[in-house]
Amino acid sequence: MGSMPPQATTNFPKVLTSQALRKVPWLIHGFSTRQGGFSRRYGGGALNLGFTRDDSSAAVGRNRQVFLETLGALRGKRLWPLVTLRQIHSDLIHCIASPPPQPLTGDGLITSTPGILLAVQAADCLPVILVDLERRAVGAVHAGWRGTAKRIVAKAVGELQRRFECEPRHLKAAIGPGIHACCYQVGAEVRESFESQFSYASDLFREAPASDSVRERAMLFLRARPPGPSNMPNRLFLDLVEANRRQMVDAGIRPKNILASELCTACNRHLLFSYRAEKAVTGRMFGAVGIREAAASSTGT
Numbered sequence: 001m002g003s004m005p006p007q008a009t010t011n012f013p014k015v016l017t018s019q020a021l022r023k024v025p026w027l028i029h030g031f032s033t034r035q036g037g038f039s040r041r042y043g044g045g046a047l048n049l050g051f052t053r054d055d056s057s058a059a060v061g062r063n064r065q066v067f068l069e070t071l072g073a074l075r076g077k078r079l080w081p082l083v084t085l086r087q088i089h090s091d092l093i094h095c096i097a098s099p100p101p102q103p104l105t106g107d108g109l110i111t112s113t114p115g116i117l118l119a120v121q122a123a124d125c126l127p128v129i130l131v132d133l134e135r136r137a138v139g140a141v142h143a144g145w146r147g148t149a150k151r152i153v154a155k156a157v158g159e160l161q162r163r164f165e166c167e168p169r170h171l172k173a174a175i176g177p178g179i180h181a182c183c184y185q186v187g188a189e190v191r192e193s194f195e196s197q198f199s200y201a202s203d204l205f206r207e208a209p210a211s212d213s214v215r216e217r218a219m220l221f222l223r224a225r226p227p228g229p230s231n232m233p234n235r236l237f238l239d240l241v242e243a244n245r246r247q248m249v250d251a252g253i254r255p256k257n258i259l260a261s262e263l264c265t266a267c268n269r270h271l272l273f274s275y276r277a278e279k280a281v282t283g284r285m286f287g288a289v290g291i292r293e294a295a296a297s298s299t300g301t
Contacts, residue, residue, distance in 0.1 A: 012036050013047050013063075013070045014271070018174035020259045021131060027138070028071050028117070029129055029289040031176035031261070033271050037063040042273065042283045050121050050284025073117045073290055080117045080290060083109060087121060087142050091150035093159050107147050108156045110139040112164050112291070119288040123273040124265050126178035126240055127287020128153055130160065132171050137164040138289045145186065148243050149193045157251040168252025173259070176287045177272050180264035181206065181239035184276075190238060204243045207234040 013036035021029050037047030039059040047063050048055050064082065073080040081099040085106050092106030097113050109118040110130075118140040120127050125144035130153075132138070141147075141156045153173075160166040194201040210233065241260050248258055265274040273282045 013066050015067070015070050016177070016261065016263075018129070018259055020172050020257070021129070021174055024131065024133065026114075026136060026292045027131060027289070028073055028292060029131070029138075029174070030067075030071050031127060031174075031287050032067055032285045033177075034273050034283060034285070035271060037066070039063060039283060042278075042281075046283055047285075048273070048283030049119075049286045050123075052283060054281060055283065067286060067288075068117060071117070071288065071290075073288075075115060075293065080115050082117050082119060083111075084119050084121065085109065085142070089144050089146035091147060091152045091155050093139075093141075093152070093156050095159065095163050107142040107152055108139065108159075109141075110137065110156060110159055110163065112137040114291040114293040117288055117290040119286040121284040122176070122178060122287060123275040123282050123284050124179040124184075126244055127176040127285070128156075128244060129174045129176070129287055129289045130156060130171055131173075131289065132160060132164065132166040134170045135160075135164045135166050136291055137166055138291060140287055140289050142287075143240070143244050145190055145193075145238060145240060145243075148240060148247065149190075149197055151197070151247060153244050154247045154251040157248065157253065169254055171253050172257045173248055173253055175241055175244060175258070175260035177261045177263040177265055177268070177285070178240060179266050179274065179276060180241060181237050183264055183266035184238050184240055185235050186238045188236065191236060194238075194243070198243075198246075200246060204239050204246075206237050206239075208237065210235055 014033045015030040017030050034046050039046040039048040039055050041055045051060050068079045083096050085104050087107050090107050093108035094104050096111040120140045120142035128141040130139035139156045191205050265272040266277040
């Protein structure tokens with residue numbers, strides 16, 4: 001699209017936060033929604049935070065600015081540096097001490113440096129925020145099924161331990177909106193991948209009978225036989241939220257310190273972007289986290 005200046009929406013950006021993290025005085029965090037932005041695509045007034053091929057880069061830049069302003073990621077009137085990734089569904093995690101001079105490739109970020117906002121993009125995959133209340137270290141992780149199968153969240157916990165001597169029992173985790181088991185239909189190869197990695201893989205999948213869809217009726221017509229018991233394979237659904245929760249528990253995070261959003265992206269398209277439900281023509285949301293600078297931080301933890 002062209003570079004026409006974006007028009008402001010009348011809505012204020014809607015950002016979701018985790019109840020477990022809201023009262024941490026030195027922390028900034030949030031999960032964006034599709035509401036309250038400047039993008040004309042994806043329904044108009046959309047808060048698209050990804051540089052997609054369908055949207056104006058000017059609109060995305062303005063959306064990112066208002067998102068940071070809404071979070072309070074400001075030093076005076078200047079925005080904090082924003083660190084994002086070229087995401088590739090990997091288990092690559094970067095430790096950030098200062099804004100990198102070149103774009104990074106991977107799916108996880110960690111830091112203990114105040115005044116930097118880490119962000120991962122999502123539109124069905126899970127954005128996961130990790131926070132160590134003792135060491136004041138944070139992380140942001142993008143977890144789709146491939147990254148989950150590669151244990152990216154567990155590896156992020158390990159990197160926080162290695163880099164900052166974090167103890168998993170001190171970590172709090174917030175899983176943002178993503179596609180849930182109600183809508184996340186996958187193929188047999190996904191189950192096989194998980195079964196090769198996790199002893200509890202059978203707990204993460206459910207099967208459902210194939211519905212009497214248009215495709216099924218068409219196949220019956222083509223086979224020239226009357227409707228009867230279907231021999232179509234069952235549909236297979238993955239609980240990506242539970243997969244990451246179990247992974248974090250195994251990594252040492254206390255179950256009570258893991259909170260997950262109940263919002264399914266595919267079920268809530270009025271509020272959230274969904275790559276699958278919108279057939280790949282959609283925006284991107286942020287899961288973002290940062291540490292307030294000392295001058296702006298309250299006492300205590």
